[in-house]
Amino acid sequence: MEDKKTVMRMQDKDKRIKNFQEVELGYNEEEALREASRCLQCTNPRCVKGCPVNIMIPLFIKHIKEKEWEKAYQVIQESSFLPAICGRVCPQEMQCEKMCVKGFKGDAISIGALERFVADMHNSIEPKKEIIKNNGKKVAIVGSGPAGLSCAGILASNGFEVTIYEVLHRPGGVLTYGIPEFRLPKKIVEKEIENLKRKKVEIKCDMPVGNAITLSDLQKEYDYIFLGTGAGVPKFMGIPNESANEVFSANEILTRINLMGAYQENSKTPIKEAKTVYVIGGGNVAMDAARSLKRLGMNVHLMYRRGKDELPARKVEVIHALEEGIIFDLLQNPLEILTDENNSVTGMKVINMEYQEEIVGQRRSVQEVKGTEHNVSCDMVVMALGTNPNHEALKMSDIKLDDRGLIMVDDGLTSIPNVYAGGDAVTGAATVILAMEAGKKAAYEIIKRCK
Amino acid sequence: MYKIIYNKKISETSMEIALEARNIIDNAYPGQFVMIMTKEDSERIPLTIYDYDKKKGILYLIYQILGASTLELSMEKDSLFSVSGPFGKINEICKNIDEYKNKKIVYVAGGVGIAPIYPQIKYLHDFGLSCDVIYGARNADLLLIKDKIENVAHNVYYCTDDGSFGEQGFVTNILEKKHDYDVVVAIGPVVMMKNVCDVTKKYQIPTIVSMNPIMVDGSGMCGACRCIVDGKVKFACIDGPEFDGHKIDFDLALKRMNIYKKEEQKKLIAMQESLEVK
């Protein structure tokens, strides 16, 4: 019985599909203590190895057991720059919790929930004033997503004068425009940004680097530059009629809803009204789009070309999506968008998929099943298929890119002296924690260079 | 916050706004556009740059009151919440002036399409290239900034639908008569650009058009602005806004303008009602 985890309290599913408030409510002290008490405090902890940034997990859990919340926070903060955010959005079941020995027989320790608890406790207390001595070095950071924020934070704490350039009117990158309120409340992101401002980081919004100011302009003004420009332009499938009026990228849907607040009654930014929508894709972005549209009252299908076990999204998002009544159409793929004479979506022609023979050591591939073409009707389609690199910020520079168009780096350093890069612009679409880690690494490289 | 210097009516349906927007100006060139938000909760809307004063850091825009967002903009007197940019590519001719030195160039404008055209002919004029302009509108009142255009253009040919100024008829009627140009740049309503391209195709005159589709971010992140050019998907905000007019799918662009028609109508009515209450 001890082996069951302490389940986080949640907003009831019938209620939550009518609002955009956070779904998971987090632990209270008693719950956190109960969950922490399950931790075996392994001497050779596997969870730490599973964590992309190697947080000393048993140690912070030990501090929880001792009710030393702030000490627990300090342990996490040593490795992770944005714990309140990562506790909420990391795919823990594929990282730390996957490695937890408790998971062999029962439930793994809910490390993510504990991380979130510790971070929220920390954020509820008044922050201490940090006195930082300026080292006279100036750094420009391009993009205010997780990579940029962590790089900025670490450099600012080490005495650098940091300026962040953000193209949108609000900072936070994907944390602001992409991940919905019900998964990551915007006040948490704002809190992190406030923390940076307290460290004297300047954030310049409305600034498209590459256009308003070029990389070489920045080079003249700053000692170092960090590029955390993010994932890029949304991909489409290249199937017939994909430019139909109600075919959107998930990015557009999420930006309208999260950044522009289109879910609010009196918002000035419209979101298309529809009855039945198909979201194509199986990652976190697909889940976020599907669940957002559900909350706007639509009948939502999620179509993915592979099977359920291969959905790349966080497991809990899949569970939540199912609970919320999203219909999963797995092993199916669209072939064509069907439209009327006004270019409006009336449905899709889809085909079933099946797994091919397994080849040892390779991901099983899927193929179309001939003769299974059929039509489904809908009035909106949302493509959540990932992104291609966006090179707007790099205009007029000769920075080296790899054959996929991603920025090439060596220990965070690009082909241009003193210009660093990290996050999705370097790796292609990945996780918040990896972007944050890349920003952190680049920051330490810059610090090292200055010693 | 971006201070408004003035925001005034210049015709029955159009306004001109002057703003302090130093962040945009230093690197702004003809052909590019900006994204603006009136208030913190406003929509982001794209407007092509009409004029700028690099010394003073002032940006000038001309816009038409078409829906809730532009109505809201027209009523603001103090400041704007967000002005970002410049976005998009620089006008092809302004960028490659040497290639166009000995070419005969005509700019064809429809309605407020004259606004993005002005900085281009002014820029070219400063570099010693003088271009012709064919400018049409519904009536005389809707022909904007005539003096400014005449100052920098070579010949200006006007036309109006009702004949109240210049020739009666459409810009295409004039173009049909004077088609000995090497390059045409057409900016205006989609239908007008399409008609111009039909004429220039016939005479095989390369034609540049500037698209103004629905946009959200303006930086290549959302895909709302996609156009089909030569059968391929292009994003107007980063690949454009200018494209080869003979390769654009205008019919599709026309239909895509209607995506939010219903939703926008509702917002406009809601805004008008709230104004009446006040």
Ligand code: FES
């Ligand atoms: S406006 Fe969003 S990609 Fe062009």
